[in-house]
Amino acid sequence: MNEEIYDVTIIGGGPAGLFAAFYSGMREMKTKIIEYLPYLGGKVPYFYPEKVIRDIGGIAQATGEEVTDQLVEQAMTFDPEVVLGEQVVDMERMDNGHFQLLSSNGNIHYSKTVILATGFGTLHSVKLDHPEAVYYEEKSLHYTVRKLADYYDQHVLISGGGNSAVDWALELENIAKSVTLIHRRNQFKGLESSVTKLKNSEVNVMTPYEIKALYGTDGQVEKVVLSHLEDETKEQALEIDRLVVNHGFQINLEPITSWGLEMIDGMIAVDSSMQTSVEGVFAIGDIAHYPDKLGLIAGAFNEGPIAANHAKKIADPEDPVQHLFSTNYAGFTDEE
Ligand SMILES: Cc1cc2nc3c(=O)[nH]c(=O)nc-3n(C[C@H](O)[C@H](O)[C@H](O)COP(=O)(O)OP(=O)(O)OC[C@H]3O[C@@H](n4cnc5c(N)ncnc54)[C@H](O)[C@@H]3O)c2cc1C
Known part of the structure; x- marks a missing residue:
């Protein structure tokens, strides 16, 4: 069994999880994404790959597929580990404070922190x-x-x-x-x-x-x-x-609702650092609940970096919670 420990494991490879993976990589965290579907992108390629999205800042219009392609390319910048076709069904904190995540196929993943970017759960077409x-x-x-x-x-x-x-x-x-x-x-x-x-x-x-x-x-x-x-x-x-x-389709959030997290209206309650009621576990994107939440892709793009920054502080307590601009980050390999 692979007992490698990740700084952050992102459950869900939709827009929220993908952008969080990019930002976690920029904060030099060892990052893993676990996605139930056999591909990345979440609801966007599932429901509307050919529809035009017009409400993401800086992208006047692009199809769901074009946005997904860009998100995936960006998310892969820092080579996160990507696990496809696995539904995470259980999460437990171990004695050393790390989390053990169990997938429906029996695989176990270890992580210092967890970001839940699960949307409203796994999607199944009727x-x-x-x-x-x-x-x-x-x-x-x-x-x-x-x-x-x-x-x-x-x-x-x-x-x-x-x-x-x-x-x-x-x-x-x-x-x-x-x-x-x-x-x-x-x-x-x-x-x-x-x-x-x-x-x-x-x-x-x-x-x-x-x-x-x-x-x-x-x-x-x-x-x-x-x-x-x-x-x-x-x-x-x-x-x-x-x-x-x-x-129609069915959404299954069931396993996550039994992980002891505070829920509000079927969503996971978070504070201003996107942390849930369990320390070290964050929630972003559609599943995260806070006052005046907007279920927009653009909103998830802000929530991911907030969660990643606070996860970094837990994974590496010596590091400050700091905000990075990509324009100031020297770690990109494709720059001249
Ligand atoms: C028809 C339609 C049109 C839309 N149009 C727009 C638009 O124009 N603009 C806009 O901003 N928003 C739009 N939205 C909303 C937008 O798609 C969502 O806000 C966005 O997808 C949320 O991203 P997310 O990453 O939080 O969740 P999702 O995209 O739902 O991704 C979550 C991922 O987590 C995975 N997952 C869930 N549970 C587990 C588990 N236990 N283990 C492993 N993986 C798991 C799921 O398989 C899924 O792939 C639209 C939505 C729909 C349905």
């Missing part, structure tokens, strides 16, 4: 409730649209009745050969303006329908049979190339 779905997942059945270009000239079926389903139907209408949107109910829950736009669009809207059968080969879905929920004579078959399922 899967298509069909035994054959697993054969098509990731190849032609998707729970989120990662690259619009993959849908170019394709016959796309979207299943779902919320904002995501309606938004993707409208977005893909301009790219795909055809877009069909099905929903179990006759009403959509998307924003009123989007639903109105949908009504005026070329999207083939079918309600109340659900997927009854999937046909295809080697993970490529070719045909679906749709059953009408009120009239079985209206069953229809549809030839498709891609299926997008937007049946």
Whole structure:
């Protein structure tokens, strides 16, 4: 077992965790990021990689994917250890004051301090409730649209009745050969303006329908049979190339709520140093609660350095809590 001790371990590799990793590196802390998903970026690549973000200072506009790429590049500046595909399920303080973190796969990590950048917890898309779905997942059945270009000239079926389903139907209408949107109910829950736009669009809207059968080969879905929920004579078959399922998602914060941290409204209470009720454990980003908190990426970019500076003081008590400007830091290797 690897018993290497890190100065700071950041749980969660979303915007908050990534920027905190950059800043911890600049404070010359031995840094580790542990992320449940198989990739970094958190909610941004998960929910809106192709949407345009316009409220980060200094970036007039950039897609979720572009912002994520920059954040990851920046976070890797000081070579933090990155562990992907692991959910941290338990945290315990050991007799020597260090923390022991247990992952769901049994791995144990040791750290002098911990920064929780977990958002509202691990994200799980609600899967298509069909035994054959697993054969098509990731190849032609998707729970989120990662690259619009993959849908170019394709016959796309979207299943779902919320904002995501309606938004993707409208977005893909301009790219795909055809877009069909099905929903179990006759009403959509998307924003009123989007639903109105949908009504005026070329999207083939079918309600109340659900997927009854999937046909295809080697993970490529070719045909679906749709059953009408009120009239079985209206069953229809549809030839498709891609299926997008937007049946919502579940967020699991459960393990963290049992770690003895003070919680307020489902978030972790922090003081002005971003420290939680447990000394040496900090929280930043969406999960951190303090008066007048804004759940913005830009806010998380301030919280990470505050937490890292105070974590540094614990990991290395001789060091002062000091603020560094990157322009004054001499440790970058790419400077002339
Ligand atoms: C559709 C949508 C559009 C948005 N648009 C904007 C916008 O335009 N501008 C803006 O500023 N904000 C926007 N936001 C909000 C923004 O995405 C969040 O504020 C931001 O992602 C928060 O970053 P975070 O790092 O705190 O959390 P997250 O991005 O949620 O990342 C947390 C990460 O922690 C991981 N994790 C959780 N628990 C564990 C665990 N136990 N072990 C290991 N890993 C764990 C998760 O897998 C996740 O990857 C939007 C959000 C949504 C949903």
